Amino acid sequence: MSAPVLHAVFGQPVAHSLSPYIHAAFAAQFGLAIDYRRIEAGPDDFAAALAAFATAAGRGANVTLPLKELAASLCAEVTPRARRAGSVNTLTRTSGGWAGDTTDGIGLLQDLGARHGVSPVGLRVLMIGAGGAARAAARALLDADVAALVIANRTPARAQRLVEALADPRASASAPDAVPGRFDLVVNASAAGHQGQPPAFAAAAMDSGSVAYDLSYGAAAAPFLALATSAGVRTALDGLGMLVEQAAASFALWHGHPPDTAPVYAGLRARLA
Structure with missing residues (x-):
């Protein structure tokens, strides 16, 4: 059995993030094994934390406050929509470095x-x-x-x-x-x-x-x-629904499978209630 694919969300603060739950639920829909972590990082240490994540074989990451503009500057390439927005919330590891996109x-x-x-x-x-x-x-x-x-x-x-x-x-x-x-x-x-x-x-x-x-x-x-x-x-x-939908777009970029967001949203709404 292959090792789980490593993913993470970077931000400050990030301990509250629901992204690990969301992506685990999406992965379960397709029988995929992923390891999705929260990594606390601020503007001063984000570049080093991202480099360490790449060294650990991290394949994809989400970026939240206050790092989305900084993330764009750390990418080897960005999509046209991310360039137009000047913001990146989704990173994908490629042979040339990080590719940035925005799904917000x-x-x-x-x-x-x-x-x-x-x-x-x-x-x-x-x-x-x-x-x-x-x-x-x-x-x-x-x-x-x-x-x-x-x-x-x-x-x-x-x-x-x-x-x-x-x-x-x-x-x-x-x-x-x-x-x-x-x-x-x-x-x-x-x-x-x-x-x-x-x-x-x-x-x-x-x-x-x-x-x-x-x-x-x-x-x-x-x-x-x-x-x-x-x-x-x-x-x-x-913005709970936005969180789920932007995560779904990120997940599809990484894995090629658009997930069903309805049950994940419903589960999170019940959990928060």
């Missing part, structure tokens, strides 16, 4: 549309945050034909740099205290929830016609979803 945007759109029936087409969208996950999500939403995308970040200059990278007339940057009006879809891509602090300014951007979506899940999403509920939104969603 795929996961977001699949969860919004297929699972929750929310089409981004023609929506006015507020994106809170300008990190790696925000970059991929912003690119995907523009490609899905939103009407307008406003990016608000606690450091306005970073939001402006993302807008310039997106190079799309529908995208604009805003300071948190100057967000213009209400939005059909408000996406929280910031890490504020990990510190228990929702972006309070977002409340004024939501009403009963809005959909609120946090890219995080569990405790990290709770502050923003509570804020959205108090603002009277019609739908408040966490």
Whole structure:
């Protein structure tokens, strides 16, 4: 019997990650043997940790906060969509080094549309945050034909740099205290929830016609979803479905098998409940 294929998720913090459970469940659908680990790494030690993982015969990895932009710079090659997003969340080992891709945007759109029936087409969208996950999500939403995308970040200059990278007339940057009006879809891509602090300014951007979506899940999403509920939104969603769908896209890249996400999502939702 061959040894399990080595995979991992890198991030900081990463102890809470559900990725090992998700990928084990996907592998079981096809009778595959994998060894999927959590590896704690910050920006200063990520390159060394990734090199050690490669030496240990690591074949594929996921990347989460705060490493997605840095991951792109460590790749020998990146896919066009990852290059356009300036963000990598999926690494595949090749003979030439690491190949980078991003499946975050795929996961977001699949969860919004297929699972929750929310089409981004023609929506006015507020994106809170300008990190790696925000970059991929912003690119995907523009490609899905939103009407307008406003990016608000606690450091306005970073939001402006993302807008310039997106190079799309529908995208604009805003300071948190100057967000213009209400939005059909408000996406929280910031890490504020990990510190228990929702972006309070977002409340004024939501009403009963809005959909609120946090890219995080569990405790990290709770502050923003509570804020959205108090603002009277019609739908408040966490990113658990996005997590499962982006993982499925990564799994298919590594193993060539698109997994069934429905039972895995249901199991995780019950587990979190």
